[in-house]
Amino acid sequence: MKYMSEYRDPELAKKYLEEIKNTVSRPWSIMEVCGGQTHSLVKNGIIEMLPDKVTMIHGPGCPVCVTPLNLIDKAVYLAVEKGVILCSFGDMLRVPGSQKSLLEAKAEGADVRILYSPLEAVKIAEDNPHKEVVFFAVGFETTAPANALSVVHAHRRGVKNYSILASHVLVPPAIKAVIDDEESKIDGFLAAGHVCTIMGNTEYHPLSAAYKVPIVVTGFEPLDVLQGILMVIRQLEQSKSEVENQYARIVREEGNPDAQKVIDEVFEVRNQMWRGIGEIPESGYAVREKYADFDATKKYNVTIEEAPENPDCISGQIMKGIKKPFECSQFGKTCKPTNPLGAPMVSSEGACAAYYHFSGLVEA
Amino acid sequence: MSENKKIRMQLQCPMPKLDFDVITLGHGSGGVLTNKLLDSGVFDLLSNDILDERHDGAFLELHGKTAFSTDSFLVSPIFFPGGNIGELAVNGTVNDLAMCGANPKYLSLSFIIEEGLPVKEFWDILVAVKFACQKAGVQIVTGDTKVVEKGKGDKIFVNTSGVGPIHPKAKISAKNIAVGDKIIISGNVASHGMAIMSVREGLEFDSEIQSDTTNLNHTILSLIEQFGENIHLLTDPTRGGVATVLKEIAQSSEIGIDLFQKDFPMDEQVASACELLGLDPLYVANEGLFLAFVSESEADSVLATLHEDENGKNARIIGTVVAEHPKQVIMESAIGGKRVISMLPGEQLPRIC
Numbered sequence: 001m002k003y004m005s006e007y008r009d010p011e012l013a014k015k016y017l018e019e020i021k022n023t024v025s026r027p028w029s030i031m032e033v034c035g036g037q038t039h040s041l042v043k044n045g046i047i048e049m050l051p052d053k054v055t056m057i058h059g060p061g062c063p064v065c066v067t068p069l070n071l072i073d074k075a076v077y078l079a080v081e082k083g084v085i086l087c088s089f090g091d092m093l094r095v096p097g098s099q100k101s102l103l104e105a106k107a108e109g110a111d112v113r114i115l116y117s118p119l120e121a122v123k124i125a126e127d128n129p130h131k132e133v134v135f136f137a138v139g140f141e142t143t144a145p146a147n148a149l150s151v152v153h154a155h156r157r158g159v160k161n162y163s164i165l166a167s168h169v170l171v172p173p174a175i176k177a178v179i180d181d182e183e184s185k186i187d188g189f190l191a192a193g194h195v196c197t198i199m200g201n202t203e204y205h206p207l208s209a210a211y212k213v214p215i216v217v218t219g220f221e222p223l224d225v226l227q228g229i230l231m232v233i234r235q236l237e238q239s240k241s242e243v244e245n246q247y248a249r250i251v252r253e254e255g256n257p258d259a260q261k262v263i264d265e266v267f268e269v270r271n272q273m274w275r276g277i278g279e280i281p282e283s284g285y286a287v288r289e290k291y292a293d294f295d296a297t298k299k300y301n302v303t304i305e306e307a308p309e310n311p312d313c314i315s316g317q318i319m320k321g322i323k324k325p326f327e328c329s330q331f332g333k334t335c336k337p338t339n340p341l342g343a344p345m346v347s348s349e350g351a352c353a354a355y356y357h358f359s360g361l362v363e364a
Numbered sequence: 365m366s367e368n369k370k371i372r373m374q375l376q377c378p379m380p381k382l383d384f385d386v387i388t389l390g391h392g393s394g395g396v397l398t399n400k401l402l403d404s405g406v407f408d409l410l411s412n413d414i415l416d417e418r419h420d421g422a423f424l425e426l427h428g429k430t431a432f433s434t435d436s437f438l439v440s441p442i443f444f445p446g447g448n449i450g451e452l453a454v455n456g457t458v459n460d461l462a463m464c465g466a467n468p469k470y471l472s473l474s475f476i477i478e479e480g481l482p483v484k485e486f487w488d489i490l491v492a493v494k495f496a497c498q499k500a501g502v503q504i505v506t507g508d509t510k511v512v513e514k515g516k517g518d519k520i521f522v523n524t525s526g527v528g529p530i531h532p533k534a535k536i537s538a539k540n541i542a543v544g545d546k547i548i549i550s551g552n553v554a555s556h557g558m559a560i561m562s563v564r565e566g567l568e569f570d571s572e573i574q575s576d577t578t579n580l581n582h583t584i585l586s587l588i589e590q591f592g593e594n595i596h597l598l599t600d601p602t603r604g605g606v607a608t609v610l611k612e613i614a615q616s617s618e619i620g621i622d623l624f625q626k627d628f629p630m631d632e633q634v635a636s637a638c639e640l641l642g643l644d645p646l647y648v649a650n651e652g653l654f655l656a657f658v659s660e661s662e663a664d665s666v667l668a669t670l671h672e673d674e675n676g677k678n679a680r681i682i683g684t685v686v687a688e689h690p691k692q693v694i695m696e697s698a699i700g701g702k703r704v705i706s707m708l709p710g711e712q713l714p715r716i717c
Contacts, residue, residue, distance in 0.1 A: 045701020
């Protein structure tokens, strides 16, 4: 824990807060793109500690939250109707599809398993040669290398009963979509540190230059987030718009070339639907034709009608930073973590769920 | 290494010579196989005067105000670092009685076994039951065994119920909680839940994390003997963890609770495992842990007494009962920010990132 407690030092936190207060001269809106950062902000009570002139806007950065409804319906269908062993990361199980979540499908008898590594899913496939195993491969660029590796691994070992249902989302196009939205008024961004660990920072330079916004690659500990905010504010106050790296202890400019290589081997960039937001050009990964046998979408060719999202849900506006969770008329009333109407309330990383759990605005 | 583990390793209870390797439906039939399993195994191992009567129920002598508690145990895997379902079942009910300020005396023990369970595993569970009973000073006085078909259980489910007279000095009630009371936690949080996680299929990770399962009755009774009515409330934060139990108390008693994250005792490996899996240790299950609401004037003395006890050597004051924000539990984070502690909407699941 020593390596973590260093980034939770209360004295250093006070110094950063003091410096933020001394630096900020006028109101600024900063978006933390990643749900992990939203979580850190609310869990550590940072939002209330910031000066009034600094408004944190919670971005679309929870890959679980933005997984398309239709894809969840497909995963449920594969588990319930096709009888596959459906594996996924833990927080994907609670996300509601149009009819039910994977957790509910599991309760009804479907073989749904929580895993932490897709390689484990390949092992399950090897151990169960007479069953089909599907890994619901969700995540940002961060989880893409391991998901891709599972496909390469299965291919090399000749595992025929394994495939992935890919729903990867990419951060830079999402930032671009947020900036392009006429209603959003974001002055600077905290980019997701773990995404840049894989992809590096190079993708952010053209964005920062074209839109004249500061982008600071930031980690997830309280001091990381505070320092990231300070770095954005310093740039804004000096009318700068650069890409800076707060998370230099982990992130290198070029990222992780080996991880990028395995992503490129298995995936190609495609347009991607984001739940609550809509389609964002070139913001997702599809499995390349070379590995079509491991692509659950092609392997099962499931056609399920697109179900409509709940019309009362304003999740798109929340994820673009146009509205705050408590500005939604349904927040904490009909929409709760036990009964989410939309994407940001479903995973603990989502902006609405994070607010619900930690802000104290609503009783659980 | 704790006294608990030393004794367990020395305990020699050779399995009786049985001509079957696994539990079958026949062992739940009430016929020859049932009797063979019980006679050669359960009764011999757990023998005491009351159980040896072998009547439909137990004849007990209890005097005065008595506490009664029951609990069912289903844990996967049934053997985990630091223990197994057998000792969990004994300790769980013993501790529930201890939280009432009672001296646990007699337990019932019931098994629902899934067909196919290796008899060796059943024996290991029984031996753990015997040992846990010895350590807690309780007797198994009645019980039951049922066998369900393969696929209709999860290896083995255990139920224990127990009774015990309440200590005359005990005045344990949420109604006694007063503003200014200090909240003491007896040891490190989240060890049991993370020990289970470390061996759960699909989440296995290398660690030396051990479950904290143990009986707390001797520790509790010694505190009550010494501090009497200054101990206002005792509770064990098992399922749902510390956060859930404190939120329940705040809501039902309409009190406000202030907690301080920096004061929470936690094992480094447990803390790291929680970080790795994205789990909040405040919501992770504990077993051999209790929370005590103690009058402000005696809190330091209670803490000092606990520090002398094997079960309380890591005890800390983690919070205070306040008049402000009734029904709310508010925690000051390590960096000084504040957040409200709520109950989880469901099971805590590992996060993706």
